[in-house]
Amino acid sequence: MLEFRLAWRNVWRNPRRTSLTVAATVFAVVLVVMSVGMAAGVHEKMIEDAVRYGSGHLSVTGEGYLENRTLEQFVHFDDEIEQQLRDTDGVRGYAPRVQSFALLARGNSTSGVAVFGVDPSLENSVSRFSERVRTGSFITPGGRRQIVLGQRLAAKLSAEVGDSLLLYSVAYSLETAYELFDVAGVMRLPDPNLDANLAVISLADAQDFFVYGDRVSEIAILTDEADSAADVARTLKATLRMEGPFEINTWDQIMPELVQFILLDDAGMYITVFIVVVVVGFGILNTVLMAVLERRKEFGVVLALGLRPAAVFRTVYFESVMLAGVGLVIGLAVGLPMLLYFQAHPIELTGGMTEVMELFGSEPVMTFKLKPLNPIGSTITIFALAIVAAFYPAVKASRGRPVDVLRSL
Amino acid sequence: MRDARKRRIGRKLWLWAVCAVSVALALPSAADSIDPSDSLDRLEPAPPDVDPRDVAIRAENSLRSDRTYMAAKMTIRSPRLSEPRVVEFRSWDDRPEKRSFIRIDAPAKDRGAAFLKLHPNLWSYVPRVERTLRIPPSMMLQPWMGSDFTNDDLVNESSSIDDYDHRMLGVDPGDGVAVDERAYVIEFIPHEDAPVVWGKIVAWIGVEHGTQLLQKFYDEDGEKMRTIGFAEIREVNGRWVPHHWEVTPHNKEGHSTTIEISEFRFDETFDEKIFTTRNLKQRN
Numbered sequence: 001m002l003e004f005r006l007a008w009r010n011v012w013r014n015p016r017r018t019s020l021t022v023a024a025t026v027f028a029v030v031l032v033v034m035s036v037g038m039a040a041g042v043h044e045k046m047i048e049d050a051v052r053y054g055s056g057h058l059s060v061t062g063e064g065y066l067e068n069r070t071l072e073q074f075v076h077f078d079d080e081i082e083q084q085l086r087d088t089d090g091v092r093g094y095a096p097r098v099q100s101f102a103l104l105a106r107g108n109s110t111s112g113v114a115v116f117g118v119d120p121s122l123e124n125s126v127s128r129f130s131e132r133v134r135t136g137s138f139i140t141p142g143g144r145r146q147i148v149l150g151q152r153l154a155a156k157l158s159a160e161v162g163d164s165l166l167l168y169s170v171a172y173s174l175e176t177a178y179e180l181f182d183v184a185g186v187m188r189l190p191d192p193n194l195d196a197n198l199a200v201i202s203l204a205d206a207q208d209f210f211v212y213g214d215r216v217s218e219i220a221i222l223t224d225e226a227d228s229a230a231d232v233a234r235t236l237k238a239t240l241r242m243e244g245p246f247e248i249n250t251w252d253q254i255m256p257e258l259v260q261f262i263l264l265d266d267a268g269m270y271i272t273v274f275i276v277v278v279v280v281g282f283g284i285l286n287t288v289l290m291a292v293l294e295r296r297k298e299f300g301v302v303l304a305l306g307l308r309p310a311a312v313f314r315t316v317y318f319e320s321v322m323l324a325g326v327g328l329v330i331g332l333a334v335g336l337p338m339l340l341y342f343q344a345h346p347i348e349l350t351g352g353m354t355e356v357m358e359l360f361g362s363e364p365v366m367t368f369k370l371k372p373l374n375p376i377g378s379t380i381t382i383f384a385l386a387i388v389a390a391f392y393p394a395v396k397a398s399r400g401r402p403v404d405v406l407r408s409l
Numbered sequence: 410m411r412d413a414r415k416r417r418i419g420r421k422l423w424l425w426a427v428c429a430v431s432v433a434l435a436l437p438s439a440a441d442s443i444d445p446s447d448s449l450d451r452l453e454p455a456p457p458d459v460d461p462r463d464v465a466i467r468a469e470n471s472l473r474s475d476r477t478y479m480a481a482k483m484t485i486r487s488p489r490l491s492e493p494r495v496v497e498f499r500s501w502d503d504r505p506e507k508r509s510f511i512r513i514d515a516p517a518k519d520r521g522a523a524f525l526k527l528h529p530n531l532w533s534y535v536p537r538v539e540r541t542l543r544i545p546p547s548m549m550l551q552p553w554m555g556s557d558f559t560n561d562d563l564v565n566e567s568s569s570i571d572d573y574d575h576r577m578l579g580v581d582p583g584d585g586v587a588v589d590e591r592a593y594v595i596e597f598i599p600h601e602d603a604p605v606v607w608g609k610i611v612a613w614i615g616v617e618h619g620t621q622l623l624q625k626f627y628d629e630d631g632e633k634m635r636t637i638g639f640a641e642i643r644e645v646n647g648r649w650v651p652h653h654w655e656v657t658p659h660n661k662e663g664h665s666t667t668i669e670i671s672e673f674r675f676d677e678t679f680d681e682k683i684f685t686t687r688n689l690k691q692r693n
Contacts (some may be wrong), residue, residue: 072489105542112548166540168533174485174494174555176519178535178542 003311007318008196010291011326018323021287024113025327025382027336028344032273032378034342034368037213039269041343043262043353043370047226050127050258051251053191056220057229059254060236063245065217066254071100071172074215075246084240085221090232091126093222098206100217102169102177104147105198106157113153113199115167117216126222129187129200136161136185139202146205147181151188159183167199170404171211190363191230226251261356277385285389288320292393296408299397309398316397318389328382332375342368419477446587447625447633452579452594461575461595467619468612469569471648474675477502481670485556488663496554501683502565509564509686513554522688526564529604534689541689550606557635557656561604572603573610581613586624591616609636618642618649633659645673 051057064071074082077096085094098117103110122143124130129148130138139146147165149157159165163183171177181201189195207213223232228252235259237248252259292299299312347366354364418676478501485494507528521536526671549561576596583590591679597610608629613622624637635658639651655667682688688692 103542103544103548105540108543110545112541112545166535166538166542168535168542170552170555172489174487176492176522176535176554178538178540180538180540 003315004318007322010295010315010319011322013089013285013291017287017290021283022327022330023322024280024283026331028276029328029331029378029382030338031276032381033332033339033374035269035273036374036377037339037343037370038366039266040371040374041346041367043079043265044364044369045365045367046258046262047251049190050255051222051226053189053194054220055218055249055251055254056126056247057223057226057251058221058233058236060219060221060240060242060246060248061217063247064248068401069099069217071212071217073211074212075219075242076214076219076243077216078214078317081219081240081242085219085236088232088236088239090223090225090228090235091221092224093122095119095123095126095220096203096216096218097123097220098203098210098212098215098217100169100206100210102167102199104149104153104157105166105168106159106163109157111153111156112197113167114194114197115169115206115209115305116198116200117203117209118200119203126220129189130259132187132189134188136183138187139184139200143184143202144205145179145181146184146202148185148187149183149198150198151186152192152193153199154183154186156196159186161185167209169210171209172215173211175211177209177211179205181205181350199225255298277381281385281389284320284323284386285392287323288390288393289396291319292316292397293396303398303401313394313398316394317387317390320386320393324382324386328379331382332378335378336370336375339368339370340372342366343370362403426458444633448622449578449594451584451586452581455577455580459577459593461577461593462570464577464593464595464614464619465573465575465597465612466570468614468621470610471618471620471650473502473504474648474677475504476675476677476679477504477599478672478674478677478679479670480672481668483556483558483666483668484563485554486663486665487661494555496556500563501677501679502583503679503684504565506684507566510558510683510688511563514667517556521692524564524688525684525689526566527684528566531564531566532686532689539685539690546604549604557658557661557664558668560668567599567603572605573597573599578611580616588613588615590622592622615642615649620649620651622651635659641669646675648675 046366052160060075062075065073081088082094085091096119098115100115102113102115104113105111118127118139119140120130120143133148134151138146139148147167149159157165161183162352164180165183166178168176168178189198201209203216207215221232221236222226229252233248233250242248303309303312349364349366353366425680437509466593478499480499483496483498485496495515496513496519498511498513500511501508502509507526511524513522519536521534525532525534525536529546531546531549533542533544534540535542544560546566549566550559552558553560553563574597576598578594578596581587581592581594592613592615594613595612597612599605599607599609606628608631610629611625612629614620615622615626620642621639623639625633626635626637628634635656637654637656639654641652642649643652644650650670650673652670653667653674654670655665657665
């Protein structure tokens with residue numbers, strides 16, 4: 001206990017120096033907490049958006065659909081399949097979709113579009129398209145020949161709600177498929193590519209239009225947790241009784257580039273954090289080393305009086321850990337509320353980062369997320385730092401032979 | 410003792426038999442994947458005075474005059490269809506003006522549909538909803554009417570003369586491997602700005618009548634994408650013209666499309682009104 005008190009007194013022996021070191025530690029802790037929180041938040045949001053505007057956490061498709069994406073690859077979707085999906089644990093929502101390519105024309109303007117045929121009563125359990133409608137409404141259950149366009153696509157065709165557009169393509173039966181659709185709504189989608197190319201019609205209309213029967217291109221499935229996607233995929237692969245060959249892919253298999261981006265982004269963040277932590281580590285080392293060197297006489301005396309070197313070693317160590325501990329406590333006290341504040345109030349982005357976010361179909365918003373691992377990790381890092389930084393000064397203090405030390409003064 | 414040995418020998422023979430049969434089964438399938446007609450080793454050198462470009466021009470002219478009318482039946486075969494889909498159409502091609510018109514007469518569902526190309530645009534008229542749609546130039550290489558022919562094949566947006574460089578590869582002896590008559594084999598390499606997707610086309614053009622006999626289309630990686638064979642070469646107004654065209658895509662198992670031309674009329678005079686968007690909507 002004596003060593004403890006000694007260490008605490010020594011920490012405040014030079015209050016100005018200690019305050020500066022504590023300030024550096026506080027800065028490092030806040031930076032670590034915020035960076036890790038931001039990365040967690042941004043990545044979670046990106047995954048969430050990509051999943052919600054894409055194929056869900058899981059996508060059940062005909063074999064080879066991901067590589068080819070034509071009407072040739074399909075699965076059948078009927079009441080029986082629906083019942084099986086509903087009975088599977090971990091399935092939060094499912095949405096059957098017909099996806100193909102078509103031309104959409106209004107007057108002399110024609111645009112190639114990605115047609116999504118969705119069931120409006122099921123789609124909301126997976127995607128967020130309906131929340132994105134800015135004018136008009138989403139397609140309504142039971143409504144016929146309604147079409148909802150991305151905002152940029154609508155602008156390209158100068159189409160407005162109520163306009164009648166010609167959709168033109170080749171049906172599964174190799175007939176020419178064409179039909180007039182009324183614009184029910186216009187939606188603003190975060191992904192500019194989707195916004196400029198997506199046209200949503202009802203599943204029933206799509207199956208009529210493409211002469212597709214009860215076939216669908218994919219069944220997008222939302223699971224309870226992003227992490228449980230692989231488990232649910234395995235269960236479904238084993239239990240789903242499907243006519244014809246099918247495959248189930250999880251979101252990270254469907255979007256490997258997103259997973260890679262997240263890994264790369266994380267790596268970049270950890271390198272920055274690492275550099276800051278090392279700089280702060282040298283700050284702590286410097287402070288403790290100075291405190292030791294200016295007390296050589298004192299250590300010489302206590303060692304001469306018979307204090308064991310191990311006790312001196314411990315005193316110096318406690319000093320370093322206390323120094324870091326004070327910084328850590330203040331750092332967390334500042335950083336965590338800040339993180340929680342930004343978690344509740346996401347920052348709207350402008351400039352370069354917006355493009356990256358849009359590239360992955362995410363809204364340009366910087367979100368933060370506090371995960372328990374964040375403060376725990378920061379604590380461990382800072383204490384590890386203090387322990388490493390104090391090693392040399394502590395050895396230096398406890399190793400000195402009293403005679404040499406006293407003579408040198 | 411002897412029985413055991415016999416059995417062993419018997420088993421050995423059995424193994425050999427299995428091996429032989431499996432090799433025999435494997436061989437023809439291996440031969441399938443390598444098309445012997447792709448090999449250019451059989452070719453004889455071409456006479457040095459034959460200009461491949463002239464041969465290409467002659468082939469183009471045998472199929473197209475400045476103003477050509479034709480009536481044709483297209484048959485689409487696909488594993489998706491229980492029976493082939495048949496489309497009947499008539500076409501008017503005005504080569505100097507780079508415009509053409511196609512009217513669909515059958516099946517009943519598509520009767521009255523029409524296509525009009527006024528360079529560089531393609532217009533499509535759909536009868537049931539009575540709308541005209543502009544098909545952007547980027548869609549030229551999309552399938553036409555669900556067939557294995559492209560829009561470009563039908564409306565001749567690209568020119569086999571102006572959009573390609575021509576290189577003589579040799580003379581095919583006409584031994585039946587690729588074609589049944591002597592033919593110049595010419596490689597068509599598209600110009601960089603040409604509105605085509607192919608990396609190259611290798612064409613067999615008959616020495617005697619100067620008509621296209623066989624065309625193989627390759628993508629930019631040198632992969633064979635489709636083959637068009639021309640048959641039933643008959644004389645019409647002093648020209649030799651193939652009346653049966655068959656396209657086989659190599660990336661779509663079981664798909665093929667044939668066009669059989671029932672009537673050709675060359676060097677016609679066309680009414681200006683044919684090539685108008687108003688004509689698209691006429692029920693003629």
